[in-house]
Amino acid sequence: MVAAQPDIRPKIRSEEWSVWYGERQVLRSVTLGVRANEILSIIGPANSGKTTFLRSLNRLIDVARGVRTSGRLYLDEEDIREAREVEALRKRVGMVLALPAPLNLSVFENVAYGPRRHHIGERARLEEIVEKSLRAAYLWDEVKDRLHVSGFALSGGQQQRLCIARTLAVEPEVILFDEPCSGLDPISTARVEEAMIGLKKKYTQVLVTNNNMQAARVGDRTAFFLMGELIELGETRAIFTAPKNQKTEGYLSGRFG
Amino acid sequence: MSARHAQTIAFALLALSTLLVVLPALFMVFFLVRNGLPALSAEFLLGEPKDGMRAGGIFPAIVGSFCLVVGAITVSVPIGVLTAIYLSEYSSDSAFTRLVRLAILNLAGVPSVVYGLFGMGLFVYFLGFGQSIMAGALTLSIMNLPVIITATREALQSVPPSFREVSLALGATRWQTVRYAVLPNAIPGILTGVILEVSRAAGETAPILFTVAAFYLPGLPQSVFDPVMALPYHLYSISTQVPNISAGMRYGTALTLVGLVLSVNVVAIFLRAHLRRKRRW
Amino acid sequence: MNRWSERMIEAAIRFSGFVSIAFVVMIFLFLLTEGHALFRVTGLTDFLLGRNWHPISTPPQFGILPLLLGSLAVTAGASMMAVPLGIGTAVFIAEVAPKRLAGILKVGVELIAAIPSVVIGFVGMVLVAPVVREFFSLPVGLTAFTGSLMLALMSMPTMVSIAEDAIHAVPRQYKEAALAMGATRWQAIYRVILPAARPGILAAVMLGIGRVVGETMAVMMCTGGAVAIPSTLLQPVRTMTATIAAEMGETVRGSPHYNALFAIGIVLFLITLIINVTADLVIHRGRRDSP
Numbered sequence: 060m061v062a063a064q065p066d067i068r069p070k071i072r073s074e075e076w077s078v079w080y081g082e083r084q085v086l087r088s089v090t091l092g093v094r095a096n097e098i099l100s101i102i103g104p105a106n107s108g109k110t111t112f113l114r115s116l117n118r119l120i121d122v123a124r125g126v127r128t129s130g131r132l133y134l135d136e137e138d139i140r141e142a143r144e145v146e147a148l149r150k151r152v153g154m155v156l157a158l159p160a161p162l163n164l165s166v167f168e169n170v171a172y173g174p175r176r177h178h179i180g181e182r183a184r185l186e187e188i189v190e191k192s193l194r195a196a197y198l199w200d201e202v203k204d205r206l207h208v209s210g211f212a213l214s215g216g217q218q219q220r221l222c223i224a225r226t227l228a229v230e231p232e233v234i235l236f237d238e239p240c241s242g243l244d245p246i247s248t249a250r251v252e253e254a255m256i257g258l259k260k261k262y263t264q265v266l267v268t269n270n271n272m273q274a275a276r277v278g279d280r281t282a283f284f285l286m287g288e289l290i291e292l293g294e295t296r297a298i299f300t301a302p303k304n305q306k307t308e309g310y311l312s313g314r315f316g
Numbered sequence: 317m318s319a320r321h322a323q324t325i326a327f328a329l330l331a332l333s334t335l336l337v338v339l340p341a342l343f344m345v346f347f348l349v350r351n352g353l354p355a356l357s358a359e360f361l362l363g364e365p366k367d368g369m370r371a372g373g374i375f376p377a378i379v380g381s382f383c384l385v386v387g388a389i390t391v392s393v394p395i396g397v398l399t400a401i402y403l404s405e406y407s408s409d410s411a412f413t414r415l416v417r418l419a420i421l422n423l424a425g426v427p428s429v430v431y432g433l434f435g436m437g438l439f440v441y442f443l444g445f446g447q448s449i450m451a452g453a454l455t456l457s458i459m460n461l462p463v464i465i466t467a468t469r470e471a472l473q474s475v476p477p478s479f480r481e482v483s484l485a486l487g488a489t490r491w492q493t494v495r496y497a498v499l500p501n502a503i504p505g506i507l508t509g510v511i512l513e514v515s516r517a518a519g520e521t522a523p524i525l526f527t528v529a530a531f532y533l534p535g536l537p538q539s540v541f542d543p544v545m546a547l548p549y550h551l552y553s554i555s556t557q558v559p560n561i562s563a564g565m566r567y568g569t570a571l572t573l574v575g576l577v578l579s580v581n582v583v584a585i586f587l588r589a590h591l592r593r594k595r596r597w
Numbered sequence: 598m599n600r601w602s603e604r605m606i607e608a609a610i611r612f613s614g615f616v617s618i619a620f621v622v623m624i625f626l627f628l629l630t631e632g633h634a635l636f637r638v639t640g641l642t643d644f645l646l647g648r649n650w651h652p653i654s655t656p657p658q659f660g661i662l663p664l665l666l667g668s669l670a671v672t673a674g675a676s677m678m679a680v681p682l683g684i685g686t687a688v689f690i691a692e693v694a695p696k697r698l699a700g701i702l703k704v705g706v707e708l709i710a711a712i713p714s715v716v717i718g719f720v721g722m723v724l725v726a727p728v729v730r731e732f733f734s735l736p737v738g739l740t741a742f743t744g745s746l747m748l749a750l751m752s753m754p755t756m757v758s759i760a761e762d763a764i765h766a767v768p769r770q771y772k773e774a775a776l777a778m779g780a781t782r783w784q785a786i787y788r789v790i791l792p793a794a795r796p797g798i799l800a801a802v803m804l805g806i807g808r809v810v811g812e813t814m815a816v817m818m819c820t821g822g823a824v825a826i827p828s829t830l831l832q833p834v835r836t837m838t839a840t841i842a843a844e845m846g847e848t849v850r851g852s853p854h855y856n857a858l859f860a861i862g863i864v865l866f867l868i869t870l871i872i873n874v875t876a877d878l879v880i881h882r883g884r885r886d887s888p
Binding site (some may be wrong): 428574581 | 603606607609610611612613614615616617620621623624627630631681682683685686689690693694702704705706707708709711712713714715716717718719720722723724750753757780781782783784786787804807810811812813814818838841842845846850858859862865866869870872873874877
């Protein structure tokens, strides 16, 4: 029943996507699709190109110097590389970074940062967005009485959920997570994962993680990257219990990586 | 000689050289305070010079220096901050960027008296400002551009890259990112640079010798195209060109100048230390 | 903020990068336009190597050799004192002094750098010159040596802070590896850290010297101002910078004397340009070599 769903067009699709930093090729011809409202986990050892793939999707790799790409990327069948306004693309494709990265602003202003940049200035409207976003990130109850303390005053897990709320506040369609729990303790990690699962109803999510257990816990499907190549992509249960490729099996059983 | 002994001797010599750097400066300041303090009075600080500058006060020189400092900052801070933003946030590693860096390096190295020549050639004669606050402040502002640019660049580069990424990832434009995510966090560092420029602009003599400084001009300036007296130039004139002047007048002027410049620097140092402690990232 | 005003501000940002270049070019152009007329009166060789600077005699003579040598004498004297002391202080602050003391010393060095040169000149005149006169039993105390002393004091902060940065930038592992092999701290400093920091220290010395060459007020007030080719440091001299500062007020715009002072400005500009560019190359080559 969960099988191919061939009639549904993927939300995101990459075709033969390759990236070079200078002379070094970090992604090799990656072709995959991300379905709407799923969580796709991307696992793999360090330097396997996971983060670069993620940053291709909101064109954050444009910021680095000496980047060259080939292949195609689509969001709803529109070419990502040809998006006329990269800001509009990034508004649709939100991102949560590896370490909690609050801006040096209050909790409220952190969440309001995105909407303000997209010209929402009315106080009542902002308050509404901030509350809605914080609730969706399962943070509202913990911070509703201290919206005006600095974002840095929160705990690590709270900071990361603040970053999720901040991403939600611009009403994206896709959320990219770049190792969102790498600096967090197990309890905070559980909170963040709870938030991610709650977000499935509305959003398509791509999760890059070094933590295989996390991929197994939250991912609907899992992709395994190695040295810039997509080795295997399948239902999470299948990948973890019966991988088809022996490299995947080697990685999951801890023989390398 | 054992390695231990060699180390003891070497460290003693290093400590001695440090003393030889620091003690003369301390002694100098002490010397100025001891000789200059008795000369300081309300009349000296707030009065006009009299008797061919042999008596009276230095108020017009203080006001003149104040005008020059304010003028220099007004011009150099916007240009300097924008240049630093260009170098830190917009430039790619192009030949043009290297040329800008090289130019700033050279601006920092050009002798102050050459700035004086340039200021005279461009502002006093070519643009016809005459010897005036305008000409002097513009000369000082160009000379101090590297101070502002360097301080601002350092401040911008100390803002974590994640701030920029977060802002861009939320769909902010590049300028919005600079304006709202980066610049507010760099303001303290920029402020330190501005304060340092204040102290430098207040203390420099050579660039204002031919662009603004009036030898003797009681009364206060009415417009930016008036010449003014200035503290450092005043000290130079009464030290070398006014015979039979009481020592107190000279020491008092020197102490006032050093006191102003050093206290401005101390403010900058405390501000910087305070902000480093307060930084959260 | 709309797209249009955003474009405006980005244009302003890019333009201001251009402004610095424009200023450097303009400085050189103005020196050139006001200075080149001199060479209709005096040949380049007579200007650079002429032994007589008599700008207001008839006919005037514009030989800047005594001024060049005056600058050289003061610079050499100041460097001999400032270079060893500056490097020693930098090493002391970076490697020997306890953290608290090092912090205080750094602030102290920064404050010394802030003392205006006219004040240093004043102190040299009223305090140091009489001591020099007594000590060496000279007719006057305002000599190249007096100027060198004051300039050494002024250039040391530059050297100390840049050299200290260079020493600080040496990776800690270098020192730790040396200590682990049983070297004393001094051996680690002398054999490992200083060689690794050499490009930065060299640049510090050059930039310090650059400051000495361009310094004006202190030398003008302390070196006596005699235009003569010095044979010892204990004679009064006149530097290029002091000549410009002292004589510009008395010249008529466009006269050969006026042009000659701008020509001296060209020489100064080129000297400091060469020093600064070389120092920058030294620093960057050092960075590329280091791991």
